[in-house]
Amino acid sequence: MTSSALHDSTTARRSNRGSDSYDGIEPLLEQLAAMDAGDPARPRLREEVMRRCLPLADHIARRFTGRGETYDDLHQSASLGLVLAVDRYDPARGASFLAFAVPTVMGEVRRHFRDRTWALRVPRRVKETQLAIGPTVERLCHEYGRTPTALEIAVALDLDLVEVTQALLAGNAYRTNSLDAAADDEEGGGIAAQVSERLGETDPAYGICDDALAVAPLLRELSERDRLVLRLRFFENYTQAQIAAELGVSQMHISRILSRTLARLRQRALRD
Structure with a gap:
């Protein structure tokens, strides 16, 4: 396509779309910049400028939709960027307002994504x-x-x-999923369970920890010989015959010590 044809096509699209309300906004901005901060007419003129420029915030907000954020949140950030653009624009520099406002508004929307949409802290x-x-x-x-x-x-x-x-x-x-959310129903036709219901099962080590905490003070009440027999049998994996040889007694005697000691510990632990 030639440059003239491209220009004609662009002009046609603009004519079909109609003029944006912020086209030719620079004279109003020059008038706004020339006013004193205390001029009672300044707030009304500033509000008029903002109203005419709001379609720009709408256009930019729609460009960023589909990235996980609602249009309302994006439009709010774009509108804030528009306010900053209007207040910071300097007509004396000669640049068009649109050339200044677009990067300002887009920067505010990008800042929204960067600072407010992350579920976890990221540098x-x-x-x-x-x-x-x-x-x-x-x-x-x-x-x-x-x-x-x-x-x-x-x-x-x-x-x-x-x-x-x-x-x-x-x-x-960027996004985290709730453990209370319904998981995908792989089989179909049924009610999907919560994600938390599919994440493994209760660790049996918790029960072992509870038992150890309950028995620990009771072990200190045993005689030195009974504690030695328990340590050799359950912590050093000695057989009853090896313990008997170590202590110079019969295996039957070691068996009686173990039975009596374990029964006593179980009774005390359950009672307490």
């Missing part, structure tokens, strides 16, 4: 890298016809591979 540098990865991956997918590797993303962004890898992993911290 600011990693957040910024993670946000830059999205558009780069989309561009490389079109260019290569496949998903780019972390190395290709790092080269495209001129970043260290480790930094890109950290940002890719940090994407898992």
